[in-house]
Amino acid sequence: MSPKQHRGQVTAGILLDAALRVYGESGEQGLTVNAVTRASGVSLGSLYHHFGSIDGLVDALLMRWLERLLDETAAALRGADTAREGIGALVRAYLAFVREHRDAALLLHSSRADRVGMERAGELRDTQEARVSAFALWLEPRIAAGELAPLPPSLLESLVLGPVVGASRRWLTVGDIDLDEAARLLPDRIWRSVSAEPG
Structure with missing residues (x-):
């Protein structure tokens, strides 16, 4: 350089x-x-x-922090031996990121980020393909092994991340959620929705 x-x-x-x-x-x-x-x-x-432009700056800022969040959650998944451990590690890593990088998390969970995500969904998906594929690659053998419910990876991702994103937004905006409690309780609740085991 x-x-x-x-x-x-x-x-x-x-x-x-x-x-x-x-x-x-x-x-x-x-x-x-x-x-x-x-x-x-x-x-x-x-x-x-x-x-x-200022919009170009904010878009670059969003991408910078989205990449960091995806890297940290992917690293949490790689360190897990079982699907259940992976779900717990992912939830805890996401919530830890939100706590440690509050300003960036506010931006990532903002209406602007939602708007950019909807307007540029294909482009963002292509940009993040390697990371998204890493999540899909982590899911697929666990579905095949009977650990995770046989659902499309995109639906499993929504079931896993939906509650975590919701809790994060509430903590960032309303402030009536305890992130330590969420990190303790959400993994088991989410596991029940994605596990291949009955009940």
């Missing part, structure tokens, strides 16, 4: 970090070009050079 490319990566990282700070402090309405350039100390021209 040339020095110029390295400087460009550093500048882009500074802008992304500043955008997340601004988002955490002021929400989406406060996430403006002026606020980000002021918080980062980076020029307006550099922001447009690297991201094209």
Whole structure:
């Protein structure tokens, strides 16, 4: 990598970090070009050079943190020997990520993220194909072995992540959920919905 490319990566990282700070402090309405350039100390021209617009910056920020969340949950799955252990590890890793990276989790669970996800579903799926495939590859042998219910992987993923995403959103917005309690109780509840075992 040339020095110029390295400087460009550093500048882009500074802008992304500043955008997340601004988002955490002021929400989406406060996430403006002026606020980000002021918080980062980076020029307006550099922001447009690297991201094209404030929307391009926010999309890049979403992708940066989505990739990190997917990497952490995939690592949790890889460390599990059984399907039941994997479900528990995935739930705990997701909730730990939400607690440790509250501002990023707010952005990932925002209406903007939902909107971008719906508008760019195919593109996002293609971008994340390796990670999604890793989850599907983790599911398939456990379905074949009779550990998990014989359901399409996309439906199993919804059954596993739906309650975790819901609990995370509630903790982030309403604040009436105890994440430690959720990490303790949700794995068994979710396991019952995806296990191949009766009852």
